Amino acid sequence: MRKSILLLKKKISPCVILKNVSATWNSNAIDSMANVTKVLFDVNIDIKSRALIAVIGSVGSGKSSLLNTILGELQIISGNAFCFGKFSYASQESWIFEGTVRDNIVFNEVLDIGRYNEVLKVCALEDDIKFWPHGDLTMVGEHGISLSGGQKARINLARAIYRNADIYIFDDPLSAVDAHVANYIFEECFKKYLNNKIRILAINQTQFLKEMEKILLIHNGSIEFEGDFENLQKQEPSKYLKDFIGESIEKDSDDIKKNTILSAEQKLVQNFENDKIEVYDARNEKQEKGSVKLKVFTSYFKALDSWKWLLMVILLFIAGRGVLSGVDYFISRCTSRSVKRIESASIYKKKRRSPIYSHVNKTFQGLVTIRSIQAQQFMEDQFNMFQNSNASSWFLFLATTRAFVIWLDFLCVFYIGIVTYSFLLLQEQFFSGDVGLAVSQSISLITMCQWGLRQSAELEIHMTSVERILEYSNEISEAPLESTPENCPKDNWPFYGKIVFSDFNMKYSNDGEYILKNLNFEILPREKIGIVGRTGAGKSSIIQAIFRLACNEGEIKIDDIDISRLGLHDLRSKISIIPQDPVLFSGTLRYNLDPFNKSNDDELWKALEDVELKEFVSSMIDGLNFRMSDGGSNFSMGQRQLVCLARAILRQNKILILDEATANVDPGTDKLIQKTIQTKFEQYTVLTIAHRLHTVMDSDRIFVMDHGELIECGNPFELLQKADGHFKQLVYETGSENSKILYEIAEKMYIK
Template identity: 50%
Template sequence: MGIVDDYLPSVFIDAIEIGLVVLGIVIVVGIVNPYLLIIGAIVFVIFYLLRIVYLATSVDIKRLEGVTRSPVFTHMNLSLQGLATIRAFGEQEALKNTFDNLQDVHSSAWFMFLASSHTFGFLLDTICVIYICVVTFNFILCENTGSVGSDVGLAITQALAMTEILQWGMRQWCEVENQMTSVERIVEYTQIDNETDHQTRLCIPDKTWPDAGAIEFKNVNMRYDKNLPYVLNDLNFVINPEEKIGIVGRTGAGKSSIISALFQLVPTEGEILIDNQNIDTVLFQHLRSKISIIPQEPVLFSDTLRKNLDPFNNYDDSVLWNALEEVELKGVVSDLPDGLLTKMSEGGSNFSVGQRQLVCLARAIVRKNKILLMDEATANVDPKTDSLIQTTIRRKFNTCTVLTIAHRLQTIIDSDKVLVMDAGTLREFDSPYLLLENKGIFYEMVQQTGTAIADNLYQTAKNAYMKKMKSD
């Protein structure tokens, strides 16, 4: 978008201005000697043919340069994000070698683009010099044309000036063509089919739905594309109202895909029921407004803090202040000059990672939905913020159904139940204590944390289970 908004208009204006100037020069020279219009037409045809050849090459080279540039930036960003891990495992040299290889590929494409540009410029200059020579010698050899000396001088000086601007004009013209690929990509995005509610999605449940928060998966299968394998395979489970469920599994096990299925981000097979209502019949907007989520990476808008907490202006300021107080951000926001109207930078960069996550938690508190999803929400925060988030969730969402995806087993060990995923399949689903007693997959995951931590997790799970049994 930056190219289309800023760069492309200036290049386009340059190309038009220089094109008009060159046209004026050819007309001036032609007025002095009409026969030179024929030479001008021939030169224009040659320029146009060169442009066609150059564009056919440069556009592909530019596209290749863009394709080879993206891995360099991606590698750089990932390396910066994982510096601690890279240094911990001593993989600096391996990352350097990978970067060098990626940069070599990109540099070869970039220098190829420069070489084609320089060759194009050299050919343009050569043709301009030939044109000037033809104009000059025409007046020398054809003395009986009746041209006034001043007119001849004007024609020659204008022809000389053309060499200074023509190469730049042709480059700008070609640059317009090259950068139009950005416009093509935008047009492609505008032609993508919008997510529309299918004819079966006509149901708008009662305003209180869901009033309990029960979730049931019936023979649910899901894949991200019809040509890809299933990421969820025949899932069947029931989550009772107000239950706190931990979802665990290795990378790629299908944990986050369960969230995608609940939000209907991807078409699913089978049935997903929320309070006995098949969500496949509920309007997308209504369904998604009834489920709160705290993602691993906090999602904040480049707008005021108030807009981030209440995007649709449905709540009073007092409700927002109460939510901020619940997550211990009221004091921080009160000290800001603009309070709730404080502008959030892109991605909320003017707040710390922990504070951004707390803002997301406050947003969930404001919505007061009966279902809360947490996608490894405490993976990137400090222990103090982690403890605050867990405490707040236990207090404010004790009557809600909470699904928590976590790599750290300490986060979900005291949950009512743990759902163990493996390769898109449900392997285990029961109380953490009972799963540890059965010594299955969850037991192995706990043992991999080390003897001391495993013993502590076992004791925590046992205490939570006994406490629940007594309360029941």
């Protein structure tokens, strides 16, 4: 089992040692060894000094499992793991929680301005911070909804770098950034800034292998090779090794320079000098003050859609009270002392639990990161703070309610006393039953008044919920889900897959800045388009525009139909997408492949075969009925991408969009996906957003985006002929050898 020794107690050099370790994700493996699925087999690793180590392998080979074993997240079945030192970890899926950018980076550490600025620099975040309206104090939503994929990846990386640790573990940290930024981070961060630390990287970028001091090639849970790059090249190329050394991975050191990334001249020191600086929250909710306004009540009653029902309720209430009073009057004449009493209903107030729910949710999402950096107590303290806040609010509500009731009781007793003793002052004759009637009616009336006052207070409290609903209902809603009869497209639309942007602009909110600006282009049927650009250039925003997920201005036509006239269901169901973060659901594999049950088993197996998942799925006991965890967490990231690709194959829509679909897979799987796209989607229009330029070099045309504008467009080979072309610059930044290979691919496809 894993043993941990605090570095502070004994002067032991940081190290990671695994001896014949076999491990499983099953936490109950020791209690029940039956049907235990091993993910690692007899792994041996010995890292006793500072080193830069790469972990490589194909999709599902066990790279992430190895890292999680080192972190103590997997159950060790046999062997021993000795890990000495302070850990820091950056997960493959970026963990971004609701808070400021600074909060996400510093997290549970003490703010050190000097170190913080250095981390921003080596993680290439200075430029982004300059463009954000409130710098690093800008609020980001849950899951980082306001950030691009590359920005989320770099913030996630910066959190790990900011922690002053001995052993740094990174799970595919460069997949979401372009080659230009990846080269900079690798050189400035991994090689220089952390040069005296143990750094273990699971990577898919082959161009960095030459820079590694040690390489671990893992296949099917076992280490197939351990050594440096020179020895790796001498190995007999197995099927799995070919995926990594089959292509050139040379890279000139001169291609990586400090000035390749624009650095922010002005530091953020002034932001820290003012402790009272305002934190900007783009997601602040509008909150009314004072009493609930009359229009809220009128809107609530208008929701009945009929004044008749409201009038009927009022009349029935009056009639009911009249009948009860008449009965009391009749009984009073029969000298009865029976008194009707109404008990007040118990009042319950829902506590505002949103912060607690949000905190628990983000804790579960970042559980591995939290445990790896030993932030459990920090998260527990935050939870207690939220819980105390809610408990104090609930106690205050109960206290004020009880105080209100006590004062009402005093007033009621005083009123009943006045009514009772008033009969002593009356000189006229009256029946004895009149006294009882007056007292009983007074008690009944007072009880009703108590109930009414308490309910009126309760009503106003709960009407704040109506107020919030009205606030949301007054917001501009999405377009109708279904098309009107005159605009409803035919079942086989789109027929060809032609896409035209005309004078198009886009922003994420009506009062926000334009993200896409003045786009004018035409994509022909069956054309293959590669969309490239720096991180945050607006590449993914084009996809959001096509799916109408933001505020579109201008015109987008698909097969001569303006998509703004279509219902959202009719539009979105006709376009297939493999997103940057693969979307999978809790359910069976069959459901994830074919959620609408439109394909038979043969078609499902054929799609899995096309993406080379058939063998893997066949090895599972339940096959197509294998239960996938929420988000597909029991599949590797690459396998999730392949499942999304198989789903797109089954959909057979005329338009396919790939948003960094190959970012998290190894080169071999990347080739497989590209081959599948070329064969299975030959007759379809394909838009590919990619950081790996070789995935788009065989495209018919390249779109180069920068700050939301289309700055260059054309055939890849033709764009490479421009001496000062933007696309040529992106290719050049991949290194001289890679540039040569990319040029040859473009030339070959151009001649073809």
